[in-house]
Amino acid sequence: MSAMMDNKIVKWVDSRLPIFSLMDEHGIEYPTPKNLNYWWNFGSLAAFVLIVMVATGIFLAMHYVPHGDMAFASIERLMREVDYGWLLRYAHANGASMFFLVVYIHIFRGLYYGSYAKPRELLWIIGVVIMLAMMATAFMGYVLPWGQMSFWAAKVITSMFSAVPIFGEDLVVWIWGGFSVGSPTLTRFFSLHYLLPFLILALVFLHVWALHTTKSNNPLGIDIKGPQDTIPFHPYYTIKDLYGIGVLMMLFMGFVFFAPNYLGHPDNYVPANPMVTPPHIVPEWYFLPFYTVLRAIDNKLLGVIAMFASVLILIAVPWLDRSKVRSLSFRPIMKIFFWLFVLDTLILGYIGAMPAEGIWIPLGQASTAYYFLHFLVILPLVSMYEKPRPLPESISNPVVKDTQDQAAATEAK
Amino acid sequence: MLRKILIATLGAAGLLAAAPAQPVQAAGAGHIEHVNWSFEGVFGTFDQDQLHRGWQIWTGYCAMCHSLDYFAFRNLEQIGFSEEEVKEIAAEYTITDGPDDTGEMFDREGIPADYWPSPYANDEEATYINGALPPDLSVITKGRAGGPDYVYSYLLGFDDEPPEDQTVPAGSYWNSAAHMSVKMPPQIFEEMVIYEDGTKETPEQHAKDITAFLHWVAEPHLDERKGTGIVTMLFLLVLTALLYALKKQIWSRVEH
Numbered sequence: 320m321s322a323m324m325d326n327k328i329v330k331w332v333d334s335r336l337p338i339f340s341l342m343d344e345h346g347i348e349y350p351t352p353k354n355l356n357y358w359w360n361f362g363s364l365a366a367f368v369l370i371v372m373v374a375t376g377i378f379l380a381m382h383y384v385p386h387g388d389m390a391f392a393s394i395e396r397l398m399r400e401v402d403y404g405w406l407l408r409y410a411h412a413n414g415a416s417m418f419f420l421v422v423y424i425h426i427f428r429g430l431y432y433g434s435y436a437k438p439r440e441l442l443w444i445i446g447v448v449i450m451l452a453m454m455a456t457a458f459m460g461y462v463l464p465w466g467q468m469s470f471w472a473a474k475v476i477t478s479m480f481s482a483v484p485i486f487g488e489d490l491v492v493w494i495w496g497g498f499s500v501g502s503p504t505l506t507r508f509f510s511l512h513y514l515l516p517f518l519i520l521a522l523v524f525l526h527v528w529a530l531h532t533t534k535s536n537n538p539l540g541i542d543i544k545g546p547q548d549t550i551p552f553h554p555y556y557t558i559k560d561l562y563g564i565g566v567l568m569m570l571f572m573g574f575v576f577f578a579p580n581y582l583g584h585p586d587n588y589v590p591a592n593p594m595v596t597p598p599h600i601v602p603e604w605y606f607l608p609f610y611t612v613l614r615a616i617d618n619k620l621l622g623v624i625a626m627f628a629s630v631l632i633l634i635a636v637p638w639l640d641r642s643k644v645r646s647l648s649f650r651p652i653m654k655i656f657f658w659l660f661v662l663d664t665l666i667l668g669y670i671g672a673m674p675a676e677g678i679w680i681p682l683g684q685a686s687t688a689y690y691f692l693h694f695l696v697i698l699p700l701v702s703m704y705e706k707p708r709p710l711p712e713s714i715s716n717p718v719v720k721d722t723q724d725q726a727a728a729t730e731a732k
Numbered sequence: 733m734l735r736k737i738l739i740a741t742l743g744a745a746g747l748l749a750a751a752p753a754q755p756v757q758a759a760g761a762g763h764i765e766h767v768n769w770s771f772e773g774v775f776g777t778f779d780q781d782q783l784h785r786g787w788q789i790w791t792g793y794c795a796m797c798h799s800l801d802y803f804a805f806r807n808l809e810q811i812g813f814s815e816e817e818v819k820e821i822a823a824e825y826t827i828t829d830g831p832d833d834t835g836e837m838f839d840r841e842g843i844p845a846d847y848w849p850s851p852y853a854n855d856e857e858a859t860y861i862n863g864a865l866p867p868d869l870s871v872i873t874k875g876r877a878g879g880p881d882y883v884y885s886y887l888l889g890f891d892d893e894p895p896e897d898q899t900v901p902a903g904s905y906w907n908s909a910a911h912m913s914v915k916m917p918p919q920i921f922e923e924m925v926i927y928e929d930g931t932k933e934t935p936e937q938h939a940k941d942i943t944a945f946l947h948w949v950a951e952p953h954l955d956e957r958k959g960t961g962i963v964t965m966l967f968l969l970v971l972t973a974l975l976y977a978l979k980k981q982i983w984s985r986v987e988h
């Protein structure tokens with residue numbers, strides 16, 4: 320127990336509402352593996368960006384007008400007339416990109432070190448639900464400035480629901496609140512865009528609760544054997560996480576101050592116009608891989624299903640992976656396929672930014688096929704047949720007899 | 733590991749520093765020329781004399797057809813006009829206000845708080861008279877791929893012959909930056925305004941000056957943004973270095 324718990328006031332409150340015990344147990348004493356590398360910073364980075372998003376968003380909402388005739392102008396006024404309005408707006412817009420960057424790395428970390436595997440399946444699934452909620456939030460947020468890309472992204476994405484059999488058309492009219500995307504659509508998107516981040520906060524709470532129940536995984540992917548394997552969260556990981564935040568902030572503020580519109584699309588500085596369709600409708604960079612999956616199949620309904628499946632398939636990963644060994648550090652074959660998979664998602668993203676014509680169509684189809692092949696065939700088969708390298712004895716004693724001999728042998732050569 | 737992360741971050745920061753503030757994206761087949769703007773890069777700022785020259789062109793020419801909805805007369809104080817001067821400038825323009833107590837609209841002299849008056853009553857009138865809608869220019873340099881380079885190239889893009897496969901309808905002009913026929917007649921020509929600061933009155937200079945002015949209207953806080961940015965980055969650099977040192981020190985107690 321930390322010294323804080325000896326304080327009289329703390330004791331008084333704590334015996335009535337054990338909020339200090341909770342903080343002590345989960346924020347200070349929480350036993351954390353001592354060998355976590357920097358990839359484990361990305362969870363706290365995500366939480367940090369989430370807070371930045373909520374904080375900037377609340378202030379933006381004080382100046383934003385969710386109406387088709389005023390939304391674009393209200394944001395221009397905010398950026399020009401409100402003190403540091405430009406900073407609020409650029410921080411929020413670039414913050415969304417930082418959020419996805421950080422969370423994507425967080426997910427790849429989980430895939431590499433087998434953090435989804437038993438007993439962390441629920442922790443992982445909550446993570447996937449968070450990602451879905453983030454995608455919905457980001458999409459609706461992008462509509463709010465009511466520029467050309469906002470409008471046409473809203474149109475393209477909501478129209479996907481018309482692929483639903485039988486009542487698809489009615490469903491779309493219901494979502495729009497009219498017979499096309501318009502002011503009623505914008506107003507409801509604003510309402511939901513304000514609501515969803517708080518849902519994400521609640522999900523993050525569950526996520527961390529599950530984490531603290533199963534405890535953190537670690538780069539070796541082996542279980543904590545005893546107190547010699549762990550260190551208290553504070554000060555070790557609090558300082559490490561703070562350092563990570565400093566590094567992320569430099570990247571983040573680099574965009575905000577020196578290239579605030581670099582990640583955006585110029586068409587979103589053209590007010591929404593239902594009569595003029597932009598030549599290329601492209602989503603934000605973080606949706607590009609999914610956009611390629613959507614367009615890979617020449618059937619609206621199947622395309623939409625494939626796109627949703629490409630996210631939802633993550634839920635099945637704990638069961639698709641048959642290996643007893645979590646960390647890919649000890650699974651040389653799966654490791655190669657992991658990096659191929661990373662490459663595939665990058666290719667999917669690249670193709671998402673290209674027009675759906677010529678060579679890009681078959682390339683998009685091939686990389687989409689590989690995406691699903693990775694999860695449905697490669698992951699189960701390799702994990703069943705691959706012989707993993709021997710695991711170290713424990714976190715505090717990370718030596719393996721075999722590998723040591725190997726290392727000695729190579730050194731002798 | 734750590735060194736790798738540091739290098740990656742510094743690398744990313746370096747890339748950012750090198751990248752132009754406005755992304756220069758390929759805009760179709762159009763011909764876009766890159767200009768070395770004073771406001772480019774991490775340390776770039778607006779050149780006030782250039783903004784004044786651009787303002788001359790704006791009031792003399794572009795304002796006949798284009799609106800500038802988010803620009804108010806009082807904004808001129810930011811680029812070195814005095815309060816008195818701004819009052820005088822605003823008073824030269826007529827603003828339709830109202831309704832008054834009897835329900836009638838009335839005309840009055842402009843005041844610094846007024847926004848720039850549009851040349852046409854509405855988009856329909858503007859389109860009818862010009863054959864196409866002259867777009868509002870308040871954020872034009874941010875609303876086109878290529879940014880200020882595009883606007884500059886558009887303004888000078890009337891000299892080339894259209895490609896063989898293109899026909900230019902009557903009343904239209906071929907523009908090599910937009911790579912299509914447009915309804916705006918060529919606007920830039922030598923000595924279209926006389927500069928008081930001795931700058932040569934070439935078409936290129938005029939196009940640069942009006943574009944810089946429009947970029948200032950689009951991004952009025954650019955100078956302040958970069959100034960704050962430099963201070964913020966220095967602060968973050970020191971803070972992060974300190975956090976790193978502290979992290980090193982605290983972790984030296986852990987055996988690993």
Ligand code: HEM
Nearest residue numbers: 359361362363365366429434443446447449450523535536
């Ligand atoms: C709002 C977004 C998210 C926040 C704020 C968040 C936060 C966190 C935090 C603070 C941790 C502990 C530190 C760490 O291990 O990095 C963590 C762990 C974890 N997260 Fe997330 N997370 C988010 C999204 C996701 C998503 C989308 C997934 C997966 C689809 C995911 C999967 C995991 C897993 C598996 C762990 C345990 C890692 C381990 O112990 O190896 N998280 N999360």
